[in-house]
Amino acid sequence: MLDVLIIGGGISGGSAAIYTAQGGLSTAVIDSGKSQIKQVSKLFNYPGVKEITGSELLENMKEQALASGAEWYEGTVESIDQNEDGYSVIMTDGKELAAKYVVIATNLQTSLLEKLGFELAVNEKVPSGKIKRVLGMNQDGTTKLPNLYITSLLAGLSSQSVIAAGHGASIGISIVSKETGNTYMWHDK
Numbered sequence: 001m002l003d004v005l006i007i008g009g010g011i012s013g014g015s016a017a018i019y020t021a022q023g024g025l026s027t028a029v030i031d032s033g034k035s036q037i038k039q040v041s042k043l044f045n046y047p048g049v050k051e052i053t054g055s056e057l058l059e060n061m062k063e064q065a066l067a068s069g070a071e072w073y074e075g076t077v078e079s080i081d082q083n084e085d086g087y088s089v090i091m092t093d094g095k096e097l098a099a100k101y102v103v104i105a106t107n108l109q110t111s112l113l114e115k116l117g118f119e120l121a122v123n124e125k126v127p128s129g130k131i132k133r134v135l136g137m138n139q140d141g142t143t144k145l146p147n148l149y150i151t152s153l154l155a156g157l158s159s160q161s162v163i164a165a166g167h168g169a170s171i172g173i174s175i176v177s178k179e180t181g182n183t184y185m186w187h188d189k
């Protein structure tokens, strides 16, 4: 059984994985490869990075997550079931993974949330009016379900990669702090 399973390896999920894996928790990411950031030919608004393609930013995050010790699976999660120990996740190819903590970082894909009984509304921070957020959750990513976190636009935040990355990192830090009982702070020398 894993400590942390992250569903969605885009900007927010990749960032969460870097932090939970670096914090010493066994971490896996399952990603179906459709991050919105792949549509961005050049980003100029990721602070500290003058310009980068969306795909490069994504690939860098994946490499950082792997270097921190995370596992990475390509595929699609079909269902999430809560049990006594945490959560069990089944992929469309039948593979099953179990974890104490789950982070849902699926952005535009909301079917898993609906199956878990979350209600959705329009995320009014996105002008199109087509993007959803989860009702009744907290902006720190926590939800009505124990040890299940939701990131980024689905948490009602704005559509900016730096915000997605920051939210994923913040959730990662919260999970490591909760699991270890010590406030987690990652400061390199």
Ligand SMILES: Cc1cc2nc3c(=O)[nH]c(=O)nc-3n(C[C@H](O)[C@H](O)[C@H](O)COP(=O)(O)OP(=O)(O)OC[C@H]3O[C@@H](n4cnc5c(N)ncnc54)[C@H](O)[C@@H]3O)c2cc1C
Pocket (backbone or CB within 6 Å): 007, 008, 009, 010, 011, 012, 013, 030, 031, 032, 033, 034, 035, 036, 037, 038, 039, 040, 042, 043, 044, 045, 046, 075, 076, 077, 078, 105, 106, 107, 108, 109, 112, 151, 152, 153, 158, 159, 160, 161, 162, 164
């Ligand atoms: C056209 C366009 C231009 C943009 N330009 C900019 C810009 O210039 N600057 C900027 O800061 N931001 C920009 N953005 C926004 C940026 O792309 C998002 O803020 C960011 O990608 C959100 O990160 P995320 O992790 O929430 O979602 P994503 O990066 O979209 O990642 C979600 C991931 O979850 C996966 N997934 C979904 N369902 C499942 C499932 N059931 N099982 C497994 N995996 C699943 C998807 O395949 C995807 O990889 C732009 C977006 C678009 C669409």
